[in-house]
Amino acid sequence: MVGLALLGPPAVAQTRRPTQYDVEAAYLYQFGNFVQWPAKKTAAEAPKSFPICVLGRDPFGRVLDDTVKGGNMNGLPLAARRVASGQEAAGCRVLFVSSSEDRELAHDLEALHGAPVLTVSDIPDFASRGGMIQFVLIDNRIRFEINVSNAERAGLTVSSQLLKVAVSVRRDGSSKE
Amino acid sequence: MLASATALLCASAAFFAYDLNNTRHAMINNLDIQAQIIGYNCVTPLVFNDPQSAEKTLSALQASRHIVYAGVYTPSSRFFAGYWRAPNQQHQPLPLALPGQIRNRWFDTQFAVVQPIVFDNKVLGSVYIRSDVQELMARLESYLTILATILIVSFCAALVVSRKAQRAISRPIARLAETARIVSRDKNYAVRAGPSSNRDEIALLIDSFNEMLTEIQKRDATLQEREQQFRTLADSVPQLAWMAEADGHIFWYNQRWYEYTGANPDEMMGWGWESVHDPKVLPEVMVKWRESIRTGQRFEMVFPLRGADGMYRDFLTLIVPVRDVTGKVVRWFGTNTDITEQRRAEETLRKSEKLAATGRLAASIAHEINNPLEAVANLLYLAKRQPSDVERYLSAAEQELDRIAEITKHTLGFYRETSTPVEINVVDVTNGVLALYDRKLRFKKIKVNRRFSEEAKILGFPGEIRQILANLVANAIEAMKPEGCLSIKVSSSLEWTGTHRSGVRVTIGDNGSGISREQMEKIFEPFYTTKKDMGTGLGLWLTQNLVRKHQGTIRVRSTSDSERSGTAFSIFLPLKTTQEESFPTTATSDEEE
Numbered sequence: 167m168v169g170l171a172l173l174g175p176p177a178v179a180q181t182r183r184p185t186q187y188d189v190e191a192a193y194l195y196q197f198g199n200f201v202q203w204p205a206k207k208t209a210a211e212a213p214k215s216f217p218i219c220v221l222g223r224d225p226f227g228r229v230l231d232d233t234v235k236g237g238n239m240n241g242l243p244l245a246a247r248r249v250a251s252g253q254e255a256a257g258c259r260v261l262f263v264s265s266s267e268d269r270e271l272a273h274d275l276e277a278l279h280g281a282p283v284l285t286v287s288d289i290p291d292f293a294s295r296g297g298m299i300q301f302v303l304i305d306n307r308i309r310f311e312i313n314v315s316n317a318e319r320a321g322l323t324v325s326s327q328l329l330k331v332a333v334s335v336r337r338d339g340s341s342k343e
Numbered sequence: 344m345l346a347s348a349t350a351l352l353c354a355s356a357a358f359f360a361y362d363l364n365n366t367r368h369a370m371i372n373n374l375d376i377q378a379q380i381i382g383y384n385c386v387t388p389l390v391f392n393d394p395q396s397a398e399k400t401l402s403a404l405q406a407s408r409h410i411v412y413a414g415v416y417t418p419s420s421r422f423f424a425g426y427w428r429a430p431n432q433q434h435q436p437l438p439l440a441l442p443g444q445i446r447n448r449w450f451d452t453q454f455a456v457v458q459p460i461v462f463d464n465k466v467l468g469s470v471y472i473r474s475d476v477q478e479l480m481a482r483l484e485s486y487l488t489i490l491a492t493i494l495i496v497s498f499c500a501a502l503v504v505s506r507k508a509q510r511a512i513s514r515p516i517a518r519l520a521e522t523a524r525i526v527s528r529d530k531n532y533a534v535r536a537g538p539s540s541n542r543d544e545i546a547l548l549i550d551s552f553n554e555m556l557t558e559i560q561k562r563d564a565t566l567q568e569r570e571q572q573f574r575t576l577a578d579s580v581p582q583l584a585w586m587a588e589a590d591g592h593i594f595w596y597n598q599r600w601y602e603y604t605g606a607n608p609d610e611m612m613g614w615g616w617e618s619v620h621d622p623k624v625l626p627e628v629m630v631k632w633r634e635s636i637r638t639g640q641r642f643e644m645v646f647p648l649r650g651a652d653g654m655y656r657d658f659l660t661l662i663v664p665v666r667d668v669t670g671k672v673v674r675w676f677g678t679n680t681d682i683t684e685q686r687r688a689e690e691t692l693r694k695s696e697k698l699a700a701t702g703r704l705a706a707s708i709a710h711e712i713n714n715p716l717e718a719v720a721n722l723l724y725l726a727k728r729q730p731s732d733v734e735r736y737l738s739a740a741e742q743e744l745d746r747i748a749e750i751t752k753h754t755l756g757f758y759r760e761t762s763t764p765v766e767i768n769v770v771d772v773t774n775g776v777l778a779l780y781d782r783k784l785r786f787k788k789i790k791v792n793r794r795f796s797e798e799a800k801i802l803g804f805p806g807e808i809r810q811i812l813a814n815l816v817a818n819a820i821e822a823m824k825p826e827g828c829l830s831i832k833v834s835s836s837l838e839w840t841g842t843h844r845s846g847v848r849v850t851i852g853d854n855g856s857g858i859s860r861e862q863m864e865k866i867f868e869p870f871y872t873t874k875k876d877m878g879t880g881l882g883l884w885l886t887q888n889l890v891r892k893h894q895g896t897i898r899v900r901s902t903s904d905s906e907r908s909g910t911a912f913s914i915f916l917p918l919k920t921t922q923e924e925s926f927p928t929t930a931t932s933d934e935e936e
Contacts, residue, residue, distance in 0.1 A: 330387060330396055331387045331388055
């Protein structure tokens, strides 16, 4: 319920105003609810956990760990991981690409080799540069853009529910406001 | 008609209430579903804190025109997004009723549903929808319209049907009722209900009714015929006859009554008959008659009734109760039989018998006196012829004369006419009677066994008592062969039946031939005799009459068995009679020599 505590409307004063990264950490976890990953072919390949990974310099610190602690997603226990490369991130379900990776972004995404990993980042133009979900700050609120084509190429299905609350939805160059 | 309308109304109301309830449930159900859909669509807006998206979702409710407000709230009941039906107004979010507390509630003309938004087993918030009840109202309105239409249409249809039904059913029944009314009002059983044109139950009813009338007419005719027969019969009998209600009110007299009394029906009905009664006797008649009415007992009495000529004649009146099946007296039937002639005939008989008896007495006395007189004549002759023995002859003649004196004393002494009863010693009378028959007894060598009390006194008429005893003694002597035994007992006694009055009992028994059973039935009838030319057949009849006159009783026991045949007459004479009768006493004597 930690995530829910962060969902309070921004207009209402809180004892501790959630920071940008508090919200983003919660969103990383929530995206899992509205995205469908492809089923593994054999039981041996079945995942043992639901890893949420951070690539590059970790902006969350303990916040992400606190968010995933004890939680689970689709019956799998949540886990927070830090990865150093795109190759390493192939086993993740959700991958937050830190703004520190801005320059290496193309290489990193290439390294995933089309693995079913939901890529999320606040790097500008992330959605148009091969990423799937890009956080944007609008009216002092964290919103996101989604590139459905990129997700589909990785074998992920994004729920229309999630698309509904996206600021914009891109589909191979076109975008929906 | 009213019942049908009510039934129709009730049925419709029930149906509509049922339907309205269903509609209400459907409405709530519908709102619940809408709330669930909205809740589902508001999961991501809530998760990703996007009220605009939620409002977009809510705006879809425009399609449901009855929803006036919908709101999405956070789990802490904070307003998140809303929808108002009325556009361009300053809207205030409504406070949320906590989910689970009150699910549905009514606000005057609105009601609300609250649905929690649950995602991944977590409550993300609530949806709150308020709807007006225009749908229900509209439905109710249309139902009322339908109901009114149904009622009006059914009423019209019922009118049309009843018009037709009246022709087929009501009219024949009304005619039947009218006929029944005429029958009961005019007692006219000759009318008939008109036939029905169609062959249905009504026609059957009318036929049955007419058959019933025919039957009643037939019975009426039979009844009248019987009544006529009865009247004819009642008018033809020699008696006066009449009928009275249970309370004694006379409602019918036969023709003879009117002929005899010369009265007309108006005077006689009810209690008018009192006017033809002897005022002296009427009170007693009334007492007896009222007693009969009270107790239901038959009435029997002899009383005089005044004829058209103003003369009273004696009537034996018999009144018998006519009872119904339960034994209750429903009417009285009375007859009055004129017994004046009968009484007169009896009186004549009595007188002639007395004359005959007097004649026989005279002969008897002459006989009794003649013998001693002859003896006196002989003795006087002998005294003349034989002067030496004159004294002896004269004293013998004197004895004979004494005997004559004795006889006359006995015979005439008792027969002084008395108009009032005198004290009589029955023993003396009995001795006198035996003295009278002394010669006869000696002639037949009959032994006399006397058992007399010293005194046995009654009040009565001596001549009549003597005649009673003389008749019985004479009969006993007649019945016996020579050397028979006459047994006479006189004693003071109580009556052996009835009220046990005190009086005198005399029993006269013989060992004669006895009286057979057939004879026994007739011995007290006038003109019955077993002595052929010898008797008048009036002896015992007169004896019984005289005993009755003294209010006494007479009994007879007899056997004609050859071994111990004999007859015993037993009479009881009360000490005094309770009522004096003006029966003329005449000198009488023994009879049936």
